[in-house]
Amino acid sequence: MYYVGLDIGSSSIKIALVDVETGKSLGVIQEPETEMSMFASKNGWAEQKPEDWWEYVCKGIRRIKKKYNVSRKQIKGVGISYQMHGLVVLDKEGNPLRKSIIWCDSRAVSIGNRAFNEIGEDKCAQYLLNSPANFTASKLKWVKENEPDIYKKVYKFMLPGDYIAYKFSNIMNTTISGLSEGILWDFKKDSVADFLLKYYGVDSHLVPDIVDTFSNQSQVNAQGEKESGLAAGTPIFYRAGDQPNNALSLNVLNPGEVAATGGTSGVVYAVTNSLSGKESSRVNNFAHVNYKKGEDPRIGKLLCINGAGIQYRWLLNNLAVSSYEEMNILASEISVGSDGVCVIPFGNGAERMLNNKEIGTRVVNLNLNNHTKAHICRATLEGIAFSFVYGMNILKSDGINVNVIRAGNDNLFRSEIFANTIATLIEHEIEIYNTTGAIGAARAADLHLGDFKKFSNSIMDNDHVMTFMPFKDKEPYIQAYANWKQELELITNK
Template identity: 25%
Template sequence: MTYVIGIDLGTSAVKSVLVDRTGNVVREESEQYPLYQPKPGYSEQEAEDWVEKTVLSLNKLLAASGVQPEEIEGISFSGQMHGLVLVGEDGRALRRAILWNDTRTTPQCRKIEQVLGDKLLKIARNRALEGFTLPKILWVQEHEPEILDQAALFLLPKDYVRLRLTGQAAMDYSDAAGTLLLDVGGKRWSEEIGAAFGLKPSLFPELVESFDDTGALLPEMQQRTGLTGATRVYAGGADNACGAIGAGILSEGQTMCSIGTSGVVLSYETRRDLDFEGKVHFFNHSEKDAFYIMGVTLAAGYSMQWFRETFGGGVSFEELLGGIGEVSPGANGLLFTPYIVGERTPHPDADIRGSFIGIDASHKLPHFARAVMEGITFSLRESIDILRAAGKTVDKVVSIGGGAKNKEWLQMQADVFGADVVKLESEQGPAMGAAMLAAFGSGWFETLQDCASEFIRESVTYKPDAERAQTYDRLFAVYQDVYGQTAELNRKLSAFRGGS
């Protein structure tokens, strides 16, 4: 038997999965690392922490599984997107990485818009948002110019780990698409955007496909992980692209809903000339010459976590959600908008904040819990409606993440989306997608679709209930009104934020 390893470099931890030829997960390991927030809006990590914890997880994975090192054919990666790692001539990070959820770069976003105008959407196909990489580079250019002068390369998180493991620097298209520096349709670095901001061409790493072979482990890393030089290392992809692969979103008409800290609606696409005017993200997929359209709810699962921690009195999620099945759709006239950290799709607004609308004395904890769940799901439907408005058929949605762990929520997604919602038999998310890239790169399958057919199995399908779907259609219209009715109020309230 031979195996592959998928490594998912997340924001809080690195997860490694050992997968056999039938897609069974033989063993998994997870190692956490710290997040640094030295100032409001800052979010950073030590790039070397990722390396050390990845090496540790691989070592533990191998030791605990009992699999022989020579049986492991390939490794690939999924990585948190957008994070800026500036690398010196010695191949080491020059400063802490600035992460996707860092929001210090609003002035740089406005500068990008001013300098590029409508060229940004034509070339990079995405709006200038604080999470993306180019604004972070411009922040360093303005505030730490000596660091940028020393930089030999900029990389994204998983690419830095791969550099340290193999000595080879590269970036795949799916992750590069989230930098605002890639010509997404042309699959090349945009010389025009780089030159507009005085970025030296040598900063840009080589571009590769997600399944390309990027070398073998360095001798030092072979010794530390227990692996051998025979194991090939494949480029890997952005976490959302790998999550899509791990959910089987690899052909036209397939759509995924992922509810983690943030929420994502993602749909496969082959047409490179679609224009969504920046309302949703348009990125290269990890499959060659394919793309994906993605809408994002910034605080999806995080809204539920916040609610539990603030109002749940220490109860578990299971206890918190235990009573929602007894509450009818609409939570007895209570509505929640999940804008508690701002919003991304369809409202790229850093100032908007969440609301409970319609509170009365009859509402108890289960009503609020259901309203939070419904509000998150309504926000995700806004992304689905954008896809439908562009002519895409969305009649089946694969649900992964926290939203797939509760049957009431799965049924709610079906009712709100007006589509069949599918739960997978075994869900490993982006780590499985990374393992599938390693399997495909290793020649186990002729296509990624063939790999998905072998590795991914559907478990339960939830179909929309006509009566509940009609109720949710009416309530969704009210939900869509809330943003416009509260946007100005929230801008006024922003002056009072920041105190204790």
């Protein structure tokens, strides 16, 4: 018997099958094989058709069933991960009233900033743990202001994963974790943030019913069976935004556990029981997947680093090298600190953790007589690693403790220099796992039974690749980081 996991991204939909008993993955497929369309009729806008997500979900489920010779009756539940912060608005018949305004659309920035100032920074930090910023609530306010004819027809608004669950079941609901990522949850009152809805002039009846993250949220109905190929009655057992789900996929559920991603951008997602919103202008705070009303809270503090893997990929494309492996070998020939060369790796737009400053990528202390491309490779890996450490120190100042970091087996964390540098500076081990968001969502479908030990064991048994331990001789790393931080502060304090 199997669970199916869906990861609703903005570039593609990924579908995974895992064994119910062992948690072992049969495989993962992607729909479409090329990137999904994105609509941008104005600069800074980004929209997608929710109907397209559903079409690719259905195609993918049929493909993976056929590939692994699995019948609809063998699939015992569904878990859904989805792109965060998107807005889907439906009419009473359940039809989308417009394209979804997705996570990277920036049209509502000024609306969120105005709310932050007028409601008050302290109240937003204490009650929402965030600025309303460019999140789902602010996007809904944009629709109200700019598309009043559409807004009048809105029956419910929802997040992308809520829409997919609705298409399976014809039932509209959401989760606390989902509402919090839209900045719609009041952590003081442990309820929907009515004061923000009132400020935006949004009727609370537009909020879908709330279900537990790990529960029998709804079941596939006859129409869902016809379109998706899953049997009617198959339960939807789980849904969460992609970053909380990625943390869950790495078995990051408790205070002191940190999930890290070293892809095009870097993400540090730390779980805490602190309701501190002190760094709400640089750090996002969400109800984690295992947050429950009235209990010791589980908050996911999310810090994003734009200048991460994209910096290393730029080097691959522009240096006379053939692969990341070659770059890592070149870097390993150079000692810690790169002989004084520093790379400030922030060339992918404004960095929120640097208070939205756009400082670009900079290479400093380069000596044209002594330094080579090997120094550049080492300095770049160190610079990106130092940016992760810098971000973790921001998180520590906002109430997190670090006991262990768990990371996916992606490009940056394949580099021993990168992983060892972080592990040594934060003085904690880094566990590497070979998993994906779709696999994690499929496994999470089993958590409606409440057996978190079985879930954790399935990750350790199936996915653990290796563990990087901190080096005992950490002094060269401390000095190199201090040099890098000094160069960064010379730039940011101008």
